[in-house]
Amino acid sequence: MTGAASGVGPDRLLARFPQGILGIDPFPGTAGRLRFDPAIALELFREVRDTLGYTHLAMVAGIDWVQTREVLYAVWSDAGRRYLLLSAQLPADHPHIESATAVWPSANWHEREAWELVDISFDHHPDLRNLLLPTGYQFHPLLRSFKLHEPEELEVKVRDV
Amino acid sequence: MGGVTTASSPAGVPAAAAATGPATEPAVPFLEIETLRAREFIPAAKEALASRISEEAQDRLLRPVFNWAGRNSLFPLHWGLACCAIEFAAAFGARWDAERFGVVPRSSPRQCDLLIVNGTVTWKVAHKLITLYEQMPEPKWVIAMGNCATGGGPFRTAYSVVPGVDKLVPVDVYIAGCPPRPEAMLDGILKLETLIKERGE
Numbered sequence: 001m002t003g004a005a006s007g008v009g010p011d012r013l014l015a016r017f018p019q020g021i022l023g024i025d026p027f028p029g030t031a032g033r034l035r036f037d038p039a040i041a042l043e044l045f046r047e048v049r050d051t052l053g054y055t056h057l058a059m060v061a062g063i064d065w066v067q068t069r070e071v072l073y074a075v076w077s078d079a080g081r082r083y084l085l086l087s088a089q090l091p092a093d094h095p096h097i098e099s100a101t102a103v104w105p106s107a108n109w110h111e112r113e114a115w116e117l118v119d120i121s122f123d124h125h126p127d128l129r130n131l132l133l134p135t136g137y138q139f140h141p142l143l144r145s146f147k148l149h150e151p152e153e154l155e156v157k158v159r160d161v
Numbered sequence: 162m163g164g165v166t167t168a169s170s171p172a173g174v175p176a177a178a179a180a181t182g183p184a185t186e187p188a189v190p191f192l193e194i195e196t197l198r199a200r201e202f203i204p205a206a207k208e209a210l211a212s213r214i215s216e217e218a219q220d221r222l223l224r225p226v227f228n229w230a231g232r233n234s235l236f237p238l239h240w241g242l243a244c245c246a247i248e249f250a251a252a253f254g255a256r257w258d259a260e261r262f263g264v265v266p267r268s269s270p271r272q273c274d275l276l277i278v279n280g281t282v283t284w285k286v287a288h289k290l291i292t293l294y295e296q297m298p299e300p301k302w303v304i305a306m307g308n309c310a311t312g313g314g315p316f317r318t319a320y321s322v323v324p325g326v327d328k329l330v331p332v333d334v335y336i337a338g339c340p341p342r343p344e345a346m347l348d349g350i351l352k353l354e355t356l357i358k359e360r361g362e
């Protein structure tokens with residue numbers, strides 16, 4: 001899978017980011033899963049879009065691994081007709097990464113969702129506010145540390161919204 | 162025609178009321194009243210009657226008439242929230258045909274006097290529900306349809322669900338079920354009609 005002849009394999013970026021790319025794993029049905037250092041996020045996104053031709057960002061997911069927080073991007077290439085996964089591990093205390101909205105505008109809502117559900121902040125996001133949860137919601141409910149509340153404990157001030 | 166149901170039959174109601182009053186004068190004022198907006202109708206009708214009969218007599222005559230007209234033409238808001246909305250829709254289909262009870266869903270809260278909360282209410286949508294309720298003209302009623310609207314249902318402990326819509330708006334009738342069958346919904350509407358009759362609103 002990795003580095004297929006269609007020209008959309010991520011291998012050619014290894015020379016460009018010898019430090020930043022931590023590894024490329026095969027992943028069924030995609031061009032591979034590229035692990036990268038969050039420090040190079042924005043440059044990597046630009047290269048992936050402009051050099052490899054992944055023009056569409058289909059998904060941004062946040063995953064809570066307790067020790068770390070992972071953020072996973074799925075990007076799609078129309079020419080190569082396949083996905084590429086980009087993944088970065090973030091520290092669990094203050095997980096943050098550069099926003100992908102400058103490269104793929106469709107990252108906007110996905111990042112808002114990841115921000116409110118698993119508490120990953122995206123630097124330089126144009127409009128980082130609640131998407132699915134009400135404004136002012138105090139919890140990040142998809143974190144593993146989140147406990148189910150009795151309804152009475154989950155006080156949300158609806159009228160202030 | 163406007164949907165404020167206590168005054169939703171301006172043509173028929175005063176004719177009946179006038180017939181019981183001293184019927185010496187022709188009912189000319191009522192022809193003008195028909196062109197008025199619904200909310201201006203009750204004071205206008207009272208004024209028209211005031212010269213002929215006493216206050217209590219007006220109340221005795223008019224209130225049951227408006228109550229009867231109101232409870233037999235409940236206009237619910239056409240607002241589907243979750244799976245219960247499918248049963249809500251089925252109740253208005255050919256098989257159960259809720260319109261035979263005078264229940265006609267309207268698409269604007271300003272034309273409605275009945276809010277049927279048919280589904281899961283999340284905290285995100287809660288203030289929209291309150292806005293819709295506040296946009297409805299008085300008198301108005303609320304039916305909580307299904308377990309979700311009644312008490313949160315299967316999502317009671319979920320992080321995003323309002324555990325019972327009575328936290329947000331005053332509820333008159335609760336319908337149990339997940340989802341309630343259309344028969345249960347019709348039963349709830351008939352119960353509400355009884356309630357309105359008993360309260361004499």
Ligand code: SF4
Pocket residue numbers: 243244245246279280281306307308309310314315338339340341
């Ligand atoms: S009560 Fe059941 S059917 Fe109705 S909205 Fe809730 S989950 Fe859906």
